[in-house]
Structures are given as structure tokens and as C-alpha cells.
Amino acid sequence: MVTRERRIGDTGLMTLFCHPLATLLAALRFLTILPVRWGSRHDERFFAASIFWFPAIGLILGLAAALVCRGLLMLLPVPAATVVALFVPIVLSGGLHLDGLADSGDGLLSARPREQILAIMRDSRIGAMGVIVLLAVLLIRFTALGSLPGFLLFPALILMPLAGRTAILLSMAFLPYAREGGGLGRLFYSPDSRLAATWSCLVLVAATAALTPNFIFQVLAAVVTTALLFGLWCRSKIGGATGDTLGGVSELTETIVVLVLTAL
Numbered sequence: 001m002v003t004r005e006r007r008i009g010d011t012g013l014m015t016l017f018c019h020p021l022a023t024l025l026a027a028l029r030f031l032t033i034l035p036v037r038w039g040s041r042h043d044e045r046f047f048a049a050s051i052f053w054f055p056a057i058g059l060i061l062g063l064a065a066a067l068v069c070r071g072l073l074m075l076l077p078v079p080a081a082t083v084v085a086l087f088v089p090i091v092l093s094g095g096l097h098l099d100g101l102a103d104s105g106d107g108l109l110s111a112r113p114r115e116q117i118l119a120i121m122r123d124s125r126i127g128a129m130g131v132i133v134l135l136a137v138l139l140i141r142f143t144a145l146g147s148l149p150g151f152l153l154f155p156a157l158i159l160m161p162l163a164g165r166t167a168i169l170l171s172m173a174f175l176p177y178a179r180e181g182g183g184l185g186r187l188f189y190s191p192d193s194r195l196a197a198t199w200s201c202l203v204l205v206a207a208t209a210a211l212t213p214n215f216i217f218q219v220l221a222a223v224v225t226t227a228l229l230f231g232l233w234c235r236s237k238i239g240g241a242t243g244d245t246l247g248g249v250s251e252l253t254e255t256i257v258v259l260v261l262t263a264l
Contacts, residue, residue, distance in 0.1 A: 016052050023053060030047070051196045054168060058163075062160060065157040097164065100243060103122075106120050106127040108234070114237065160254040167249045171230070
């Protein structure tokens with residue numbers, strides 16, 4: 001009988017080429033709440049290969065936010081339209097990564113030993129530090145978006161979810177999985193993680209070049225630096241990454257990217 005770990009290790013680029021639709025739908029079902037049910041019972045086979053679709057899902061979420069914002073600007077002032085657009089990717093993703101950010105805040109900021117940190121992060125309840133981190137990230141992101149000049153607002157909304165998913169792949173490429181045994185995040189680890197991270201960086205560069213070519217280096221540097229620094233912190237605290245920290249690095253990276261665009 002083939003074990004789960006062996007199936008995960010065997011799943012990668014070849015599976016993507018052989019089953020492109022199945023891997024896309026697996027990524028779509030995991031990263032969004034869109035009601036796509038076809039073939040869902042086989043998703044576990046395709047999770048590891050589905051990471052190559054993460055940048056595409058990020059672009060879809062970003063485009064949805066930008067389109068909603070553009071429509072609302074015909075009816076609402078900029079701050080109101082911006083805050084609604086800010087929540088479009090969050091709603092479409094079911095708050096998946098914000099939940100990971102909150103759990104990461106509760107665990108990593110608890111000043112506890114490794115095993116206790118992992119236990120805190122597994123707890124579905126949110127603590128004081130998780131609430132503080134969530135509020136801080138959302139407030140900073142909204143303020144930064146509201147400070148952008150008009151020509152950068154839509155590019156920022158499109159690039160943020162893409163940057164966040166790229167940071168996830170960078171973290172998976174260079175951090176081991178921290179939990180022993182099973183875990184949701186482990187299902188996405190594969191020998192092709194570094195190739196997927198490289199692919200996502202290329203997509204990010206191409207999208208930035210198309211939307212705001214003057215800031216290609218700055219956006220890419222913001223993503224890589226955030227993923228690297230947060231990853232080093234996670235390695236020192238828990239020895240690697242978990243599903244929660246992968247969600248956390250996504251949300252932090254989105255915030256840092258829009259802050260960099262604001263600063264520039």
C-alpha cells in the first residue's frame with residue numbers, strides 16, 4: 001500500500017502536465033470558496049502539483065478586487081470603494097490566510113517553547129496577539145491603499161494576492177515542514193517546490209512589468225525579503241513552516257508590497 005507521504009513525494013511537475021485541469025481545480029478549491037465540485041474526491045492526489053497554479057489564483061483574486069473597486073468608484077468615494085475591494089480576496093479565499101496569520105501571531109509571539117507554540121497554533125480559538133496582528137495588518141493595508149495615487153491603486157490590488165501566493169511558494173521552497181506527522185500544509189510540499197517558487201516569481205515580474213514597470217525590482221525585493229525574514233524567524237522559533245505560517249507570510253507580504261508602493 002502506498003503511503004500518503006510517498007504519494008506526495010511522487011506528485012509534482014509530471015502530474016501537472018498529465019492532469020492540468022485536475023491540478024487547477026484542486027488549487028482553486030483549496031485557495032478559494034468558489035463552488036467547483038468536479039473531481040474533488042481526488043484532490044489529495046493533486047495538491048502537491050497544484051502549487052504551480054497558485055500565482056494564477058492570486059491573479060484571479062487580484063483582478064476581482066480591482067474590478068469591484070472600479071465599479072464601486074462610480075458610486076462611492078475612494079476610501080469606501082477601497083475598503084470593500086480590500087475584502088474581496090479575503091472573502092473569496094474564505095479568510096484562509098488571515099486565519100493562518102492570526103494563529104501564527106498567537107503562537108510565534110507567545111514566547112513559549114517550540115512544542116507549545118505548535119500546540120497554540122493548532123488551537124482554532126484566537127487569542128489577544130492574533131487579534132492585534134489581524135487588526136494591525138488590515139489597518140496598515142487599508143491606510144496604505146488609500147494613500148496610493150490613482151494610477152497605482154488598481155495595480156496594487158491586482159499584485160497583492162499574487163505577491164502573497166509567491167511568498168507562500170518561496171517559504172515552501174526553503175523551509176522544511178515543522179510538524180511531525182500529518183498536517184494540511186504538508187500535503188502541498190513536493191520535490192518541485194523550488195521550481196514552483198521560481199515560476200511564481202517570473203509571473204510576478206511579468207505582471208508587475210505589465211501593470212507598473214517602474215517598480216519591478218522593488219516589488220520583487222519586497223516579496224523575497226519578507227518571505228526570507230519571516231522564514232528565518234519561523235525556523236528559529238519552530239524549526240520550519242506550517243500551514244499557519246504559510247498563510248501568515250502571504251498576508252504579511254501583501255501588506256509589505258502595498259507599503260513599498262506607497263513609500264515609492
